[in-house]
Amino acid sequence: MNLINHAVPDPPANAPYIPSEVEAKHYLYGLPSKARFIARSSLDVWMKPTGAEAYLDPKELTPLGTHRLNEVWEHTVGPVMDGYLLEKQVQCKILHPLRIGIAGQPSPSAFILVGVNHGTLSAELGIEVAVHCRSILLQNNIDDMHVIICESKFTRSAMMYKPAISANPTAIVRKPFSTTLGVPICNAKTPNFEGTGGFFFIDTAKPGILYLLTARHVLFHPDKEENILYKFREGSGQASMKVMLMGEAAFKARCEGIESAINAKEIIIEQLHRRLAVAEEMEDEDDANAERKAVKSKMEEAEEAITAFKKLLADVTRDWTDEENCVIGHVTLSPPIGLDYGDGGFTDDWAVIQIYPSMIARLNFIGNAIDLGSAEVDELTAWMYSHPANPSSFKYPGDRLLRFHGTVSDQEMFRPDPRNKDHDKDPVIMVLKNSNTSNLTVGHMNTIRAFLREYFEGKPGKMSKEVGVFPRNSKSGLFSERGDSGSVVIDAIGRVCGILTGGDGTTDVSDCTFVTSINFLIKRLAAFGIHANIFPLPADL
Template sequence: MELTPFVVTDDISESYYKGLPSNPRLIATTHPSTIDSPSDSGHSAVLKEIRALGDHSLASVWDKGLATSICEGLNTMHVNWTSLDALTIAKVGDESSGLATVWIGVEFGALSYEEGSNVAHRILQGIIGQWHIEDCRVEIRESRVMRQIGNKFLNLVHFNHATFTIRSSYTATLGSPISTKDRLWDEGTGGFYFSAGGNDSNIYLVTARHVVLPLGQDDNEEYKRTNDNKLQVVIHGTSSFDENLAAFDREIKEKESVIEDIQDRIWLMKDKNDFVWVEARILEEKNMQMEKTELEQLNLLRKDIATHWEGAENRVFGELVWAPPIIPSTEPGRYTLDLAVIKIDPGMLDAENFLGNTVNLGKKYNPLELTQKVHLHSSSPPSFKVPGNRLVKLEDQVPEDALFNPPMRDADGDADGGPCFIVFKNGGKTGITFGKANNVSSFTRTCLAGEYWELKEWPVIATNQESGAFSAKGDSGSCVADIFGRVAGILTSSSGATEFADVTNVTPISFIMQVLTKRFPQAHLSPTLVVPAGEGTSAT
């Protein structure tokens, strides 16, 4: 038995499990003699394979209490473990059965090599040793358990596809309505993605705390996800799911009406044989075929949503991992803290459906209408260009000094235009809207549990009288961006006499990142998807 636990190195970690479907990273082993040879340190390709445990003595006690004891031990040590197996791992081509292995999977970044080594030896000596099993080892690797029958975010489609806009809320673009699985009637909006950096390869989504932990429904204590405390988050609460299906039905009926109208016109031309009428009939027949294709696309997606996404358990896309308490502030340089972090389930994302912090502008407005909403003075620097695919990629963040020193000038008002800061968002309730940020803070006063709180936030108003409200109830948590394609903050509250806001309040991204980096020191706004090799397996 090792007196001084062996500690894995980066070199060994990356190469040790070569040959396994997902090539996971080794975190710890209690049997380092298997990596003494240079070949296991990356100097040559030594491939390994997983084999059944067979009739090893471990098999006789595994399901009679040993496995349960290991699980309890991991929980007592507060290890964020993901899987536990008893099997054999051997070198490819090795005729020997290999060494029996108690194989523990942990979440990415959950344990350092030193911590892993300590956990592995405590399991081997403190638990397995009590069952008098000696000829086995404990190994820990990073692992995810994926829901094989679960849904992924839908792939994006071409702008001209009939479902381009209506599928948006089921994609990984920003602005989807979200809710918690246990409170489907309370809805908000997903904000922006970030990567934690370092050894943590997860993708996280930021929203407002009160979206997932409603005011007055919790103790406003810091929320930390534990194995005994898991809060799942879903795409679409009950109301928005039903509204989305109703929107499908409206589009389908409109499409059917268009097809019927074309058919009537074709019938009226059936006896017309001169060149002009023949050409017109051919054109109408092509149009009808195109409309029928689009109707089929709508019907297929509508059926898929109704069949595979209806149950709330099928709409789970992540779980809440951290939410600091809501903290009011009126201090200079600080804002009210209303923040929650959701870890995206790895199975939801892949290289086809994830484009980072991207906003789908949809088809509600054509390029000219979108440009007119960004009504800037000619002296302002070039800013908003409508992409042909309507997908706006957000990069970087709005600097704090821009909040009070607007970087552009408005075309309204006097000849020179006044200072302004045009922003936009995609909200779960109101969709794509544009607004104008005020260059002084907004202060609100709200009563919670009999106590009045005074809050300072960054205000956004309508760009003009015709533009309509920037937000409404259900948009909380939305990512607000500026027209230079930078993340500006998240929407946290609003004020008005109805559910539509006169003034929308935003927590600036500069303040959010100050808070996030205390919990995630290397957090950044350019999330990169890391898809482990062999992701199609049930536990990788």
């Protein structure tokens, strides 16, 4: 932004000062929310750009990372600051430890960002508040952080949603916006090219940071990106590859899904009114009362659901319509796609995304879990029974969330437990996944790997070996569709098998999905120095 014609008065020296109108407007230039700056605790002086091209350098927010504050924030510093702000009647909406710096430059400074309601705090009082909050940091031996106060645009930030309880009528339609597995994602530059986030993990060498693994080809369009190693180097000035929650088609489909849910409940209410009219004509008063009672209960339930659906649609439209609000992280690492890689011969097709704590944090993270709510309990349980005489190890969780519990070894993938048989009495592993396009599906894993070969410009590439997953049966439909790449595949008890990397087939009932083994992926991450823990908990963030 050019500031060559904007006058900025000289600030006082050696003290926090009231910002000019120009500084208040542009101090946090670069942040998507266009937050208005109020005050800060530091003595830093904002320098107006000078010269023939007086342009502002955009700022960006980055994770705090490893810091002494981590040990005292949640139980000491945070509560004390919150108590002080309440006492001063400051309408604070967010206290956010993070780093703020010039976009792309190394070593951004650490701050507590205090967000307040628009028009509720003057710059004079803001300085007093910022300085006092800074004193709380100093009292706890945190001397390398300052406090910045700005106005917040919304009542709450557009964090991804925590999964709703089963009693909430919106539980299923809000699932794509929640932190359960099957997150629809895309490269921010290609929102029409979509895929699915696989699973979350933490790197034990970098505590407090959450990562998401997916297939490389979801984010690096094969026709638009070179097939070379991508490695983001923090502080190098390198532009990051942003990752969005949902592309254009996915967002439109989810909104239409909520609207369809509203329409469905309205149809039910119309029918209930007709049913009530019939009850009024009944000669038997007991029958009429029974009908009225039943209709009243169903009517209240439908009306409650419509109210909840409309609120969700308003929230989703507010939080996620602006693409800038949909950025959930950036790619940190992705090796080139390789075929027949290493001893295992799998396709090497994966990418690591660092998730921003403004999107997923302790508040809304539940660990790695698939929300099973889109299928009825009895229906899904029947799907997971590979043979009527063979009791399944699958048990529908009380909260709908099937959590990770271990991994399936390659040996078992290729040689399933003989006690688990399919309808032909052959050993089988029943698996499921939740994904961007086909949502929750069940299939059975092949007991031998397929050999795959891709052709480039008519020339054959290397042969790769993949684990296949077939549809549950000939009438169940596809296990996966376009847009499902990257999704995680797990067995009946939550053991991880791998991530979906592709498929093959000529008809809707015989397509096969291919999965890259979790064991291979963990080894590949380790080869790049990543000590992946695929069972992260909220307390790890």
